[in-house]
Amino acid sequence: METVNGYRRRWWKEAVVYQIYPRSFMDSDGDGIGDLRGILQKLAHIQGLGVDVIWLSPHFDSPNADNGYDIRDYRQVMAEFGTMADFDALLAAVHEAGMRLIIDLVVNHTSDEHAWFVESRKGPDNPYRDYYIWRPGHGDQPPNNWPSIFTGPAWTRDDENWYLHLFAEKQPDLNWDNPKVRGEVHDLMRFWLDKGIDGFRMDVIPFISKDPALPDMTPDELRRPQDVYANGPHVHDYLQEMHRDVLAHYDVMTVGEAFGVSLERTPDLVDERRGELDMVFQFDAVDIDRAPGGQWKPWRLQDFKAIFTRHDGALDRHGWPTVFLSNHDNPRIVSRYGDDSPTWRETSAMLFATLLMTMKGTPFLYQGDELGLTNYPFERVEQFDDVWVKNAWQSGGVDEAAFVANQNRVSRDHARIPMAWSDSPNGGFTTGRPWFLIHPDAGRINAATQGAVYDHFARLIAHRHAHLSLIYGDYRDLAPDHPQVFAYERSMPGERHLIVLNMSGEEVAFDVPEGAWAVGNYDAPSPLLRGWEARVYRVD
Numbered sequence: 001m002e003t004v005n006g007y008r009r010r011w012w013k014e015a016v017v018y019q020i021y022p023r024s025f026m027d028s029d030g031d032g033i034g035d036l037r038g039i040l041q042k043l044a045h046i047q048g049l050g051v052d053v054i055w056l057s058p059h060f061d062s063p064n065a066d067n068g069y070d071i072r073d074y075r076q077v078m079a080e081f082g083t084m085a086d087f088d089a090l091l092a093a094v095h096e097a098g099m100r101l102i103i104d105l106v107v108n109h110t111s112d113e114h115a116w117f118v119e120s121r122k123g124p125d126n127p128y129r130d131y132y133i134w135r136p137g138h139g140d141q142p143p144n145n146w147p148s149i150f151t152g153p154a155w156t157r158d159d160e161n162w163y164l165h166l167f168a169e170k171q172p173d174l175n176w177d178n179p180k181v182r183g184e185v186h187d188l189m190r191f192w193l194d195k196g197i198d199g200f201r202m203d204v205i206p207f208i209s210k211d212p213a214l215p216d217m218t219p220d221e222l223r224r225p226q227d228v229y230a231n232g233p234h235v236h237d238y239l240q241e242m243h244r245d246v247l248a249h250y251d252v253m254t255v256g257e258a259f260g261v262s263l264e265r266t267p268d269l270v271d272e273r274r275g276e277l278d279m280v281f282q283f284d285a286v287d288i289d290r291a292p293g294g295q296w297k298p299w300r301l302q303d304f305k306a307i308f309t310r311h312d313g314a315l316d317r318h319g320w321p322t323v324f325l326s327n328h329d330n331p332r333i334v335s336r337y338g339d340d341s342p343t344w345r346e347t348s349a350m351l352f353a354t355l356l357m358t359m360k361g362t363p364f365l366y367q368g369d370e371l372g373l374t375n376y377p378f379e380r381v382e383q384f385d386d387v388w389v390k391n392a393w394q395s396g397g398v399d400e401a402a403f404v405a406n407q408n409r410v411s412r413d414h415a416r417i418p419m420a421w422s423d424s425p426n427g428g429f430t431t432g433r434p435w436f437l438i439h440p441d442a443g444r445i446n447a448a449t450q451g452a453v454y455d456h457f458a459r460l461i462a463h464r465h466a467h468l469s470l471i472y473g474d475y476r477d478l479a480p481d482h483p484q485v486f487a488y489e490r491s492m493p494g495e496r497h498l499i500v501l502n503m504s505g506e507e508v509a510f511d512v513p514e515g516a517w518a519v520g521n522y523d524a525p526s527p528l529l530r531g532w533e534a535r536v537y538r539v540d
C-alpha cells in the first residue's frame with residue numbers, strides 16, 4: 001500500500017466533497033421544490049469546481065417533518081425529487097463526469113410513518129414492537145428525563161407506553177440492540193451500494209446505541225445531552241459489524257456525523273485498524289459561537305485557531321480528519337465567520353475557501369459556499385421552516401424580537417433557502433412558487449455574478465489536487481496568539497506550503513516569506529496584508 005508522509009493513500013483523503021440539499025438546489029419541473037433532474041441540469045456547475053464527490057442530503061421517501069431526515073421508505077425516492085430512474089440517471093451522470101456520489105444514511109431513527117413504526121405502535125405483541133424503544137412511563141411522566149435535541153422531552157406517549165425520539169416526535173429511534181434492525185439496515189445499505197453509490201454520510205451515527213437501563217441524566221449531563229447519546233455501550237460493536245458485513249465488500253467512503261463525540265474518543269471511530277468509519281465530522285468549529293441551549297455567543301480568533309491544532313493532535317497516522325465550516329445545519333460561512341458587508345463579502349468568502357482547501361482533512365463544501373451566499377434576514381417567527389425552530393418557539397420564554405435575533409445568528413434555515421442561480425425570478429431556482437423564501441439578494445448574488453468566488457474555489461481545489469503536501473502534509477499553526485492573522489504551514493519532506501489569512505477587514509503587518517506566491521484573493525502581493533487577504537505560498 002502506497003504511503004505519503006506516513007499516511008496510506010486513499011481516494012477519499014484526496015477528495016473534495018460538495019454537499020447538495022436537494023430540496024433547495026434546483027427545481028426542474030416548476031413545482032417549487034428542488035429535484036434530481038435539477039441536479040442533473042447543474043452538474044457542470046459542480047464539475048467545474050473540480051470537486052470529486054457529491055454528497056446528497058436525504059433523497060428518500062419522507063413526510064418531511066425534518067426535510068427528509070425522517071425516512072418513510074429507504075428504497076423509494078422522495079416523489080417531489082423524482083423517480084428511481086432519475087436517481088439512476090443522476091448516478092450514471094456523476095460517474096460519467098468523473099465524480100463520485102455518496103448518500104445520507106439516516107438510521108438512528110425513521111419517520112413515524114415508516115411501515116416498521118406503523119406496525120410497532122400497534123401494541124406490545126406486534127412483531128415489529130422491538131424495532132423501536134418502548135417503555136412504560138411513571139404515571140403521567142415519561143420513562144426518564146432525556147430531552148429531545150429539538151427541545152422538549154425525548155419521549156412521546158402512545159397508549160400505555162412511550163417511545164423514544166432523540167429528535168422530533170415524528171422521528172422515533174430504532175432499537176439497534178435488536179439484531180433484526182441491524183440486519184434491515186445492512187440490507188438497505190446493500191440496496192444502494194449495489195446500485196453503485198460510492199459511500200455514505202451517516203447521520204448522528206454515534207447515537208445508535210442506548211444504555212438499556214435508560215438512566216436519568218444529571219443536571220450537568222442535561223447541559224450537553226448529545227454527550228450521553230453518543231456514548232452508548234455498543235456503538236463500536238455495531239459499527240464494526242456493519243463494516244465487516246457490508247462496507248468491507250465495497251470500495252466506498254464513510255463519514256459519520258460525530259455529534260457528541262469528544263476528540264479523545266474520535267480515534268475509536270476512525271482508526272483504520274478498527275474497521276468502523278473512515279472519517280467523522282467534529283463539531284468544535286461550528287459550535288464555537290454556541291452557548292448551551294443554542295444561544296449565540298461571541299468567539300475569538302485564537303480559540304478558532306486552537307480548534308484546528310487540537311483536531312490535528314487528536315489523530316495519528318491511522319486516522320483521517322474532515323474540514324467543514326458549513327452544511328445544511330449551519331448558517332452561511334461569510335455571515336458567520338467572515339464579513340458579509342458589500343465591501344468584504346467576496347474577499348472573505350475567498351479567504352474561507354482558502355482555509356478549507358489548505359487545511360488538513362477532507363474538505364466538505366456546502367452548496368452556495370462557492371458563491372459566497374449570505375444569511376437570510378429573518379424578521380418573524382412564521383418565516384422559519386425548521387422543526388427545531390418551531391419546537392423552540394413553542395417552548396416559550398422569550399419575546400419574538402429576541403428569539404428572531406438569536407435565530408438570525410444560529411438558524412439552520414439560512415442554509416436551506418433555495419440556491420441563487422441567476423437574476424431570473426426566484427433566483428432562477430424555480431419557474432413555480434418556491435417552497436421556501438428566496439434571498440432578497442438572489443438577483444444580485446448568484447451563480448451568474450459570482451464567477452470570481454467560484455473561480456477562486458476552483459483554483460484552490462486544483463492547487464490542492466496538484467500538491468500532496470496540502471493533503472498529507474503536517475499541520476502547524478505559526479502564530480496561535482495573533483489576534484487577526486491565521487498563519488500555518490503544511491509540510492512534508494520535499495514540499496511545504498505556508499498559508500497566511502488576515503481574518504479582519506484591517507490592514508496588518510505580518511512577516512511573509514520570499515518564496516513563490518501560489519494562490520491569493522488579491523491580484524498582486526503587497527507588503528501589508530490587506531483586509532481579509534488570503535495567501536498560499538509554496539516555500540520548499
Ligand code: TEU
Binds near residue numbers: 069106167203257259
Ligand atoms: O443533525 C444532528 C444534529 O443534532 C444537528 O442538528 C446538530 O444539533 C446541530 O447541527 C448543532 O449545531 C443531523 C442532521 O444533520 C440534521 O439535519 C437532522 O435534523 C438531525 O440529524 C436528525 O436527523
